[in-house]
Amino acid sequence: MARALELARRGPAHGPNPRVGCVLLGADGATLGEGWHRGAGTPHAELAALTDARERGSDVRGATAVVTLEPCDHTGRTGPCSRALVEAGVARVVLAVEDPNPLASGGARTLRAAGVEVQAGLLADEGREVLGPWFEAVSRGRPFVTLKVAASLDGRVAAADGSSRWITSEESRRHAHALRAQVDAIAVGSGTVRADDPSLTARGDDATLTAHQPLRVVVGRTEVPAGARLRGPGGELVQIASHDPHEVLAALHGREVRHVLVEGGPTLAAAFLRARVVDEVHAYVAPVLLGSGPSAIGDLGIGTIDAAVRLEPHEVYRLGPDVLVVARPRGAAAPQTSIVRTTSEES
The missing domain is CATH 3.40.140.10 (Cytidine Deaminase, domain 2)
Known part of the structure; x- marks a missing residue:
């Protein structure tokens, strides 16, 4: 065996x-x-x-x-x-x-x-x-959801002027691209498309596209601009005109998506957390302090510490100067994901 x-x-x-x-x-x-x-x-x-x-x-x-x-x-x-x-x-x-x-x-x-x-x-x-995620996705009848967050030490995803390249290190970005190459779909909100114009591709160390390119999913009712990088080379572009995470996952399940990586922004991350459909969090934390700027997670409607979303860390990795924390909501089963490992990681 x-x-x-x-x-x-x-x-x-x-x-x-x-x-x-x-x-x-x-x-x-x-x-x-x-x-x-x-x-x-x-x-x-x-x-x-x-x-x-x-x-x-x-x-x-x-x-x-x-x-x-x-x-x-x-x-x-x-x-x-x-x-x-x-x-x-x-x-x-x-x-x-x-x-x-x-x-x-x-x-x-x-x-x-x-x-x-x-x-x-x-x-x-x-x-x-x-x-891995296939087992849990098929058991639940919806894709396994990994929420990815890349933030400064004080939880910011951009500076006050909106600049964000680069908060995390090259090692973290390389690791994130390896993770993208393992998932079936990457999801972002339409606000992130307007603000950042991401390409949402998986690239190798030489910056070329990897053989597998995940679906590029935009959540929201605002149309992706004609000249957006999302319309360039990469995985198929899919727009889901909804703000309901359950509807988004149902649509992706219909496309046989087993593992979706939710990359942002703060509003979409908060929506998936509020809906309690996040199975795993990958938090890339850089030793950088900004003091102001948008937070990694939007409003969760939490008014007291007792209502906080509590996560249990399962893996911690060193990626150059950064740290990757892999965590799950408390009470969730032991993680089944295969964490992407690179030679620069130290547990």
């Missing part, structure tokens, strides 16, 4: 489908084949492992399939993995995590009905960690 999890991590962290790995074992414990899911539209991990076994000349009849997620039981872009395993003559399936997707689950039941022995729950915690 540890090897299957290693294979699963090779799959993309973004996209509508989960990261899954599979290893086929013979009666003597020898590896007959292995595979992983490489993204939407490609063979699932079980089919990839069966293909690998066939190319090796391995006979998989009576084999054990070790897979990180319950084999699917539905026909989408590919056929049901549960039936493919049955038809291949696999005798036993060991899985880490049962599929939370009602459209795809049921593979274990189909396998058992066909006489295949099924064991579930091996290294389940590690399996959910590899699945």
Whole structure:
């Protein structure tokens, strides 16, 4: 199973489908084949492992399939993995995590009905960690929401004159771009579009666009200007004419978005916090003092310290002179996100 999890991590962290790995074992414990899911539209991990076994000349009849997620039981872009395993003559399936997707689950039941022995729950915690935001998004029926904040030590996102480039360091910005490359969508408010004219692209160390570009989502009813950088190279531009975070997430869920990064500004951040749909906060804090200027978070309607939004830090990283704090609302489950790590980080 540890090897299957290693294979699963090779799959993309973004996209509508989960990261899954599979290893086929013979009666003597020898590896007959292995595979992983490489993204939407490609063979699932079980089919990839069966293909690998066939190319090796391995006979998989009576084999054990070790897979990180319950084999699917539905026909989408590919056929049901549960039936493919049955038809291949696999005798036993060991899985880490049962599929939370009602459209795809049921593979274990189909396998058992066909006489295949099924064991579930091996290294389940590690399996959910590899699945990351996908698991929570599918379980809840809405995208996993990461709120990103980049601010001075006194909580400002810009100076009094509106200038904000750059509060945080190059190391923090590099890390943030790596995070963008892992999510399905980036959301900002229409006010941020007017004030900052962001491009909302994911760029590598050489400033070129990465292979995966997330959807660029503008929340609000004001049209994006014709000459805005959002209309330039990058991910698809999507405008959602609403100020209700629940409506925004429903629209993104309809587009099979599993992980959305809310980047700003203060008004949008406050709206998502008030709606209690923020699953994780990434706060990049720079050792800079401004004393005035807009705050990172807008009005939350909190009048007393007892009503404060309390977060629990789960990770703290050093990024050059800055600090990244990854936190979740109190009472939330242990985080399943895969934090982007760079060589400059120190815990």
